[in-house]
Amino acid sequence: EIAADSFTSSNTIIRSLESVENNFKVNRNWLPSHLSLDDFKSGKRFSSSGMSMCLINAVNHRIIDIIPERNNKFLRNYFIQYSYKARLSVMTITVDLYAPYRSLIKELFPNAFIIADKFHVVTQAYTAMNKIRIRVMKEYGTGTHEYRALKRFWKLLLKNQDDVDYHRYYPRINFKYAELSDSEVLDRLFDMSFELKTAYEYYQLLLQMYRKNSRQLLNLLTDTSSWNLPPEMRQALKTIKKHKSEIENSFVLPRLTNGPIEGVNNHIKVIKRIAYGHNNFKHFRLRILLSLKNNVIFFST
Template sequence: MELSENVSQKHIALDNNISTQTVMRAAEGLFVYNKTNFHYLPQNIAFDDFKSGKFATSGMSMILIDSVNHRILDVMKDRGAGQLRAYFNQYSPAARAAVKTITVDLFTPYRAMIKDLFPNANIVADRFHVVTQAYRELNKVRISVMKQFGSDSKEYRQLKRFWKLLMKHENALDYMTSKNRINFKHAYLTDKEVIDRLLALSDELRDAYAFYQVIL
């Protein structure tokens, strides 16, 4: 999910087995009709931003969810750190103190706010965002290694051709079927053998790949 694009909205929809249109309707409906109980919060909550278009001035809003039953608790019209702090300050100290875990993305201002307003809450990194960040970093390393070899090199072409294999979970690779790989001088290689040859090109790439696989 790019994080700044429409991905968070899709993630909410997929995670709750609903359509993105349903997310939008729920957001608009909650904002207009929902009367929030500022004296209660579940022990485990999550909040995530989503692209809301004209619904918000910035085009991005924030949804508050009970992370146990996935029930939508509220929708915050703006995701800015100041606006979120003002919103959560409306909850009573007892309600905020009752929260034990908050699942959130990697956006740093959220973490500072959580520490200040939710004294008993542990922050749980949203796995979706963690995987996305690891994906980005692996791809960034791959491109960097490509540039080190130069666009006329066989290594450059190999890394460009087989980038999708690098992004797969290693359990999803074909370990059995050998195919004619034009970028490896027509050698017959399995997916795993292609990966091994790509990782042999760079220690940095090998390390980034290993970390990515752990995150997956």
């Protein structure tokens, strides 16, 4: 499209693109105090796993670099190119719950605290809630009143309890058009399954923990003696226990999340779709850096 608009060839545009590559060389003697890492689907052309890595400044949300591979060996070789002083300056690294990153971070960034991204922690319980609901539906069988009600009100079960409506009443088709509030619908759903009610209470307590940044609630969530959870939610509890110290770190700096980097990943998906995919990682990386906020342009301006 650029070539057509400029009345020139696509090869000329590619040469112009490559001519700015030197402007996007990474400064190996500097890293921000707060890093954020996340992977995104780039395709098997660039990575054996099909996943590449985005590295951003967690404070100003500017891209530092796009890395073709996410495996530990490649990432270690990449980060070891940064000076030891630059790596020592990193105080926090916000990542998802992917286990292999932990040992690498501790090795290469001695002063950094790991922050478990809260979106990925909550997703563990969110996914478990959905699995329990679907299992209970199947136990009742298709065509039953319970199956239809649990299917219709799935969003209500996953809604934050603070946003549940206790005051307005609506005729509910699944309950013989009875005038019910959202909270009363939830009560009827919990009458169908005690497991679902227990899992819901655990899920809501997790949301409340993040709203209040409460260590007390975190201790309650990880106390296995206090909960008789369904198998699906026990897996979420196991994950939360494993990353307990990283969750506590997120309470100290609650603004440091992977939310901005997830937004960057969405932009990358659009870039891929518009281009119908890329065959050359160098061009792909440049296209991303030219399109989005990055540290090079930030420093030059």
